[in-house]
Amino acid sequence: MPSVTIDAGVLAAPPLSVDTEAVHCYVETLLDWRKLLDEPWVAIYMSERASETLVADGLYPLRDSLRRLFAAKGVIEYDVNTVARVADTLLRLTPHFETVFRVKDVLCDHVHTEPDLLSIYTSENLISDLARCLVLIALLRNHCRRPIVDHALVVRPWNGKTIVQVKALVHDIDHSRDDLEAIPRPPEYLEGSVWVCQSFRELVSSIDETTVWRSALDDEGMMVAVHIALYKSRLDRRLDPDWGSGPNFRFGRKFAETTRECCRDNPASLVTSILRAMVETIDRLQLKDFHALRIADSGGAPQRTRGDDKAWRRDIDDEYHLHYWECEDNIEFGSVGPHNDFSIPA
Numbered sequence: 001m002p003s004v005t006i007d008a009g010v011l012a013a014p015p016l017s018v019d020t021e022a023v024h025c026y027v028e029t030l031l032d033w034r035k036l037l038d039e040p041w042v043a044i045y046m047s048e049r050a051s052e053t054l055v056a057d058g059l060y061p062l063r064d065s066l067r068r069l070f071a072a073k074g075v076i077e078y079d080v081n082t083v084a085r086v087a088d089t090l091l092r093l094t095p096h097f098e099t100v101f102r103v104k105d106v107l108c109d110h111v112h113t114e115p116d117l118l119s120i121y122t123s124e125n126l127i128s129d130l131a132r133c134l135v136l137i138a139l140l141r142n143h144c145r146r147p148i149v150d151h152a153l154v155v156r157p158w159n160g161k162t163i164v165q166v167k168a169l170v171h172d173i174d175h176s177r178d179d180l181e182a183i184p185r186p187p188e189y190l191e192g193s194v195w196v197c198q199s200f201r202e203l204v205s206s207i208d209e210t211t212v213w214r215s216a217l218d219d220e221g222m223m224v225a226v227h228i229a230l231y232k233s234r235l236d237r238r239l240d241p242d243w244g245s246g247p248n249f250r251f252g253r254k255f256a257e258t259t260r261e262c263c264r265d266n267p268a269s270l271v272t273s274i275l276r277a278m279v280e281t282i283d284r285l286q287l288k289d290f291h292a293l294r295i296a297d298s299g300g301a302p303q304r305t306r307g308d309d310k311a312w313r314r315d316i317d318d319e320y321h322l323h324y325w326e327c328e329d330n331i332e333f334g335s336v337g338p339h340n341d342f343s344i345p346a
Helices: 019-038 050-056 063-073 081-094 095-100 122-141 200-207 209-215 218-237 254-263 269-282
Strands: 002-007 043-046 103-114 151-154 161-177 190-197 250-253 289-292 310-313 320-326 330-337
Touching: 002 095, 002 218, 019 063, 019 081, 043 081, 043 269, 043 330, 050 095, 050 122, 063 081, 081 218, 095 103, 095 122, 103 122, 103 151, 122 151, 122 161, 122 190, 151 200, 190 200, 209 218, 209 269, 218 250, 218 254, 254 330, 269 310, 269 320, 269 330
Parallel strands: 002 043, 002 151, 151 190, 250 330
Antiparallel strands: 103 161, 161 190, 289 310, 310 320, 320 330
16 A cells, blocks of 8 residues: 655745745645545654644744744735644644554664655754655565565655655664674775655556555455546646545446456456546547447447436446446446357346
């Protein structure tokens, strides 16, 4: 399951020198991460030192600094107390990544990153905690027998890349793991990489929906994969998708079963094609690939119905088709099958 650690500086109010757009971006980022606390497909963590780091720099509690910032930038769309409560909730309810991954602390120095991620801060406290998190996550990502590669570090806006190279002299590690490989000791540097993202949109854009689908254990996991594919498609089409708006599709009682049967002996590319077909069905794209699913093979046969619902057939590729019900309020995906199968579960 994908997971993220939110860097303490993401919660800190921007300085008065930023523009109004940056203030909106800051608030929307907090709201996005708060909404995801209850999502089952992604886990959100914070450093156990986040609160003390923010307090030490006078960046927390947030209300006074937010009040000054909103007044200076003329921000009236958001309420100070509401935004402050979002940050409070993230700090109070988010588990510590050190506890979850069983890496308590690291003693290190001469930490360098490429690109220079540490330069986003001038505060020594924020720099120190960011450097510590980077080294710990680099250890998990690069020096475990089973590397933890689906974990990202969420940072405040910067102009760097999504993969940051980390280099540090590591003197000691406080941990309870049994899978850490031999760690280079000074004067040899530890080297590794960390997956970095700035927003929920960037996180979703980096997730492979095909992998999510293939690793899903139930219908809910498969629906998440469709939701991710739909969100990414809308971003690519320069739309403004809202993850929290809820899906406008559902699975029929045999959809997951028929899809797994078709995918079992086929390459992963079939899953990619199925997800694309589902996205195009939901958003009514590539209409030439849609055909009425009729009660008989003849072209003049009536369209199959279920009460007021109408059955449709959509091309996935030359061999497989997607069958679905067009309902009054949404799409119900019925089955995936070979081109000569014209059935659809009622």
